[in-house]
Amino acid sequence: MEQLNARRRYVLDVILPQVVPSSYGDAKFKLIDSKWKPGAGYTTCGGLPAHVANQLGVTDKCRAQGIVGSGLASLRDAAMMQNAWVHHDLQLRWFANDMKIEGTMKRPKPGDLYLLCSGEESAHKTNCICLSTKTKGRPAKVEHVGVIISAEGTLWKTADAGQSNGNAQCAKYCDRTFNPGTGLLTGETDGTGGRPMRRLCGWLDIDKYPFTKFPV
Numbered sequence: 001m002e003q004l005n006a007r008r009r010y011v012l013d014v015i016l017p018q019v020v021p022s023s024y025g026d027a028k029f030k031l032i033d034s035k036w037k038p039g040a041g042y043t044t045c046g047g048l049p050a051h052v053a054n055q056l057g058v059t060d061k062c063r064a065q066g067i068v069g070s071g072l073a074s075l076r077d078a079a080m081m082q083n084a085w086v087h088h089d090l091q092l093r094w095f096a097n098d099m100k101i102e103g104t105m106k107r108p109k110p111g112d113l114y115l116l117c118s119g120e121e122s123a124h125k126t127n128c129i130c131l132s133t134k135t136k137g138r139p140a141k142v143e144h145v146g147v148i149i150s151a152e153g154t155l156w157k158t159a160d161a162g163q164s165n166g167n168a169q170c171a172k173y174c175d176r177t178f179n180p181g182t183g184l185l186t187g188e189t190d191g192t193g194g195r196p197m198r199r200l201c202g203w204l205d206i207d208k209y210p211f212t213k214f215p216v
């Protein structure tokens with residue numbers, strides 16, 4: 001495994017353990033979302049990348065662009081506005097008979113902030129490369145955001161808020177299965193099963209974003 005720079009190490013070793021694992025009711029969970037309560041009707045997943053961004057330090061301009069606002073599509077918009085968005089584009093050919101893939105795919109690195117979208121491939125291709133205010137036709141909704149721990153092979157590890165813990169939400173480390181043939185990454189495994197696979201939409205490359213701590 002390649003050596004991680006100081007910024008990425010800080011995310012994995014310092015920032016994430018501040019809040020993961022935690023559950024609603026814990027002081028740690030309040031750092032992710034201080035307002036959520038059972039029945040609130042929204043997911044807390046956006047609070048985790050927002051916490052990471054806050055801890056890495058953001059300028060007033062970046063703050064105004066929504067990087068720490070906990071919004072899902074606004075995280076992607078904020079990444080695009082600073083040229084830190086990496087769109088997940090399948091440039092691979094899958095040979096089903098041989099069960100093999102040819103080509104290379106850009107992969108996120110530990111600490112990157114990833115997004116899953118609902119998009120069919122066509123909606124993802126056209127609408128996940130522009131600001132959410134500029135989408136045309138059928139949108140590809142951002143369904144989930146979280147933090148990459150490792151993205152090697154097909155079994156990935158992520159840190160995620162918005163996870164279900166009975167009828168409350170929690171933040172935890174998750175195993176996810178990535179299918180390089182389809183570009184889908186298993187969605188939340190909340191213990192009840194049944195959630196569909198979701199598309200890896202892309203990620204905010206934390207080395208490209210102008211965070212103020214640990215300049216890279």
Ligand SMILES: [Zn+2]
Nearest residue numbers: 117124128201
């Ligand atoms: Zn997408």
